[in-house]
Amino acid sequence: MSKDNYIIEVRGLVKKFGFKTVLRKIDLSLKKGDLLVLFGPNGAGKTTLIQILSSLMLPTSGKVWIAGFDTGYDREALHKVIGVISHNTFLYNNLSAHENLKFYGRMYKVMNLRERIEEVIGLVGLRGYMNDHVQTFSRGMQQRLSVARAIIHDPLIFFLDEPFTGLDQHGVEDFKQILKKFRDQGKTIVMTSHDLDRGLELCTQAAILKSGNLVYKEDVSNISQDDFKDIYFQHTGEQKMPVYVY
Amino acid sequence: MTFIQKVWAIVWKDIASELRTKEMLLSMCLFSFLVLIVFNFTFDTGLKNLRENISGILWVAFIFSGLMGLGRSFGVERDKGTLHGLLLCPISPWGIYLGKMIGVFIFMVVMEIFTLSVFTVLYNINIIPFLLPLGLIIFLGTLGFATIGTVFSAMSATTKARDVMLSILVFPISVPMIIALVKATYIILWGGAIQEIYPWLKILIAFDLVFLLLAYLTFGFIIEE
């Protein structure tokens, strides 16, 4: 059973694809209201971890509890309380922005759906594109709509895989505001990012994943961005500035 | 109640999406039209033994164009990356299955109405007098086909040779159903007594129920990765 004071609890999580071990014995626990940003080089296993947390993938071994629900069993109940943004936008190209939100809203049984759609579409700045087909949207607009889709049912917990992908400056600012609001409302967020500054600006906790190992996880509210950069490169073994030798 | 509303939301989404482009419906109808035309040229419509073939021709048209729709049902969700969005919704795998299956069923019925109208003209058969029993047989056949097909559509959505896989999987399993359908349709079209179709009817109903049950029991495992 999950301990009540942790809203996210991962124990001994291992994920293998065939013979390849992608996540090695991950232990992770988060309290309600935490905003964890997962950093790590390409291929470290961040997306895999997010997918397992959101129950889209099953772990090879180990256990994951989200809000007390076991991700292997209580999926329907779990899905009601989580919002996910992934590499895919989960949007239907032939449907309009409004129709997409209407579909997902119905699936989550959102009350007063009409008003809620207006609200979230305003939050992501797409009010003028309500009836346009997603097909005609730019990547950034699709990402904005994907944000609206992920928050339509007002979830308690968010799993966000590189949510800033494709967003322009305004989009980034809007999304930061949304995240800050959620953080203040006491929602729990796990997010991956490649942008150390942007990620660090928002989070209460930072974690670094390297080749499937969780090599660092600390409260970083009191750590400066420069210090964290040093920590990051120490742990990932990457150099701050590439040195080219000709 | 909530469950039905969610299933309906999936059906609505598939229909709304299809009506935008009509890609699938058009290709399904075109395909069945071509099947009917080709067979019409091949056989001389005046011949007596054509009567035996004609119900087979009808079901060849239905089933092969139905396969086109099936391949897309889960295939498109997979290709466009929306499958995970669907799986993340708070609905059981069975609900997702039903939503997708009913969608396929509706598209097939539209195609079948079109095909039947072409059929009556090309083969000079008046189906109005036996519309009711014929409709019942077509309903059961389409339901069975959509039931089996949706399971395999989800299974083969991940494979590269999706459409080939789908036909290889669906046909052998549907053989008993197809035989029952062709026999029953033959009896109806040539004015046989209604009692004659009862044995086939029973087979069809049993077939539909068994496969719906199997889908109910297994779909959760099939759709999981």
Ligand SMILES: Nc1ncnc2c1ncn2[C@@H]1O[C@H](COP(=O)(O)OP(=O)(O)OP(=O)(O)O)[C@@H](O)[C@H]1O
């Ligand atoms: N379905 C899969 N089958 C086999 N290997 C996979 C699969 N998905 C991911 N991997 C492997 O798992 C490892 C981690 O991948 P993952 O996508 O989780 O990395 P990531 O940290 O999100 O990287 P990025 O920063 O590029 O997004 C990679 O080596 C990748 O090749």
Ligand SMILES: [Mg+2]
């Ligand atoms: Mg990734």
